[in-house]
Amino acid sequence: MKLCGCMYKGRYVEAGATFLSDDHCTEKCKCNPANNKVVCTSPGCQNGYECKRVDDLVGCHPKAYANCSVSGDPHYSTFDGYTYNFQGTCVYQMAGVCSTDPSLEHFDVLVQNDARGKRVGSRTKLIKGEITYLPVNLNHGKIRIYQSGDFAEISTDFGLKVSYDWNSIVFVTVPSRYAGAMCGMCGNYNNDRKDDLQMKNGKRASSPGELGKSWRVAEIPGCVDDCKDKNHCPNCDITEKEKFETNKYCGEIRNPNGPFRRCHDKIDPQPKFESCVYDACLNNGKKGSWCNIFHAYTIECQRAGIKVDRWRRKDFCPASKMEHPKNSHYEPCGSVCHVTCGIGAPPSDCDKPCEEGWLCNDGYLLSGKDCVPIDQCGCMYNDKYHKYGEVFYADQHCTENMTVNPNVSVAKVVAVEVYGNILILRRNQIGVVMVSNAWCCCENLDLHTFLHSFISSLTSMQ
Helix, strand or coil, X not given: CCCCCEEECCEEECCCCEEECCCCCCCEEEEECCCCEEEEECCCCCCCEEEEEECCEEEEEECCEEXXXXXXXXXXXXXXXXXXXXXXXXXXXXXXXXXXXXXXXXXXXXXXXXXXXXXXXXXXCCCCCEEXXXXXXXXXXXXXXXXXXXEEEEEECCCCEEEECCCCCEEEEEEHHHCCCEECXXXXXXXXXXXXXXXXXXXXXXXXXXXXXHCEEECCCCCCCCCCCHHHCCCCCHHHHHHHCCCCCHHHHCCCCCCCHHHCCCCCCHHHHHHHHHHHHHCCCCCCCCXXXXXXXXXXXXXXXXXXXXXCECCECCHHHCCCCCCEEEEEEECCCXXXXXXXXXXXXXXXXXXXXXXXXXCEEEECCEEEEHHHCCEEXXXXXXXXXXXXXXXXXXXXXECCCCCCCCCEEEEEEECCEEEEEEHHHCCEEEEECCCCCCCCCCHHHHHHHHHHHHECCC
16 A cells, blocks of 8 residues: 655655655654654754755765676776686676665676676576666666666766676766775775775685685576686786787787877776786687776776777777677767766756767667657656556566576676665676566565575576
8 A cells, every 4th residue: 555645845745755855955754654744853864965956866875985896707906996807607706885874875787707608598587577768767766777878877876886888897886975885796895905805794805716716695506716727817918918918909008108108197008907917818718708808998098077989990990890789880989978868958067978888879878778769768667667558567566487498608797785675687688688677576585585596597518
C-alpha cells in the first residue's frame, strides 16, 4: 500500500522523499511518512559539499573527489594513486565503506573479471530481479543510471559515481568526505599509497594475489586469485619487452612529443605505460592487446579536460574495431551531452568534457545501446526507459525468469549496492542494467550473497 506524502509550500512531496528548500540549499527537508509532515534541518549541505546547479538541478555537490580505476587485463589504480596488476578471476570487493560513521551513506562496488573466452550458460533463473534499459531513476532520483558516451554510469545524490564501458574499464569516484573510510582493492583513500595493499585483517599483503584473496567475496567454478600458471602471466624476454616499450607500441603513451603530451603533467603516464607493456607481454604481442590501456588513458585525460591528439590509425587500434551500434560514427572527442531517447535534450548547462567514442548519426537517437530513428524511440514509465515495442509488466511482482544470450564472452561483471538497491551491469546484455530492490527481493539478502548466486548461475566453463 502506497503511503501518503506531504504538502510543502503548496506542492506535493512523496512520502520519504528528501529535497532542498530553495536554490541556495538553505535547508534539507524530508517528508516524514509517519505523520505526513515535512521536517527541515540546516545547513542544507554537509561539510565538504557545496550548493551549485548541475544538469539544470540545484543540489549539494562534493568539493573534491578521488578516483579508482581498473582496466585492461586488469590493472588497478587506487584512490591514492598506487598501481598494481592483478589476474584474479573470482568476485572481489573493488571498493566499499568500512567506516561506522553514521553520516556516510554505505555502498559496495564488486567486480568479477572473467577469463578471456569463457562462455556463459544459455539460460538462468535470477532471484526475482528486473531487467530494464537505460536510463533509470531510483529512490526519488537519488540514484540515476544512464549512458554517457561509451560508458554506463551509476550516479548518486551523495557524490558516488561508477562508470563502466561494458568491456574492461571501470571507474569509481567518491567525494572527499569518504577519505579514510574506504576499503577493498581500491585502498583506503587516506592519501598514503604505501598502505594500499591492506588486507581485510589490516595487515599488508605480500602480493596482489594475496590482496585479492583477502577481498574475495565469492568463488566462481574454476576461478583463481592469481595467475593460473606461468603461461598466464607475462613472460617477455628482454628483447620483446624493449620492442613493446618503443613509440611504435606502448612508448607512445609517454612520448613527450606524442598525442598524450598535454596530459603528462596532470596524469602520470608511467603506470599506464607499464600496464601496456604488461598486457603486450601477457598476450605475446597480439595485435591490439594494448588498445584498452590507450583508451583508458584517453578517457582519464579527456575527463580531466585535457586535449588528446588523434592516436588511432588503420594499423594501430583502429576505431572500427571498437564495439559500436549501427547507424553511428566515431568521434575522437565527441560530446557526451547529446539528445537520447528517454531523456531527450541534455540539460542546458551540461558541461561535461568530450570523450572519444561512437555517436549516433543525424536522425538517430540512442535507445538503450542502439541508435534508432527518432520515431522508434521508446518511453519512460515509472522512471524506467522501455524500448519501442517492448512488452513489460507495470506491476512490481518480479516473477519473470531471465534468458541469457548463449555463447557471449563475459569480460567483467560490475555490481553496486546503494540505498538498498542491488545494481548489476554485465556485458552480455549491453545497454541493460539489472535492478533488484526491496520489493523485488528478500529483505535480508546482501550484495555478496546475491552476486554469488547470480554469477554462479551465469558462469559455466565449456
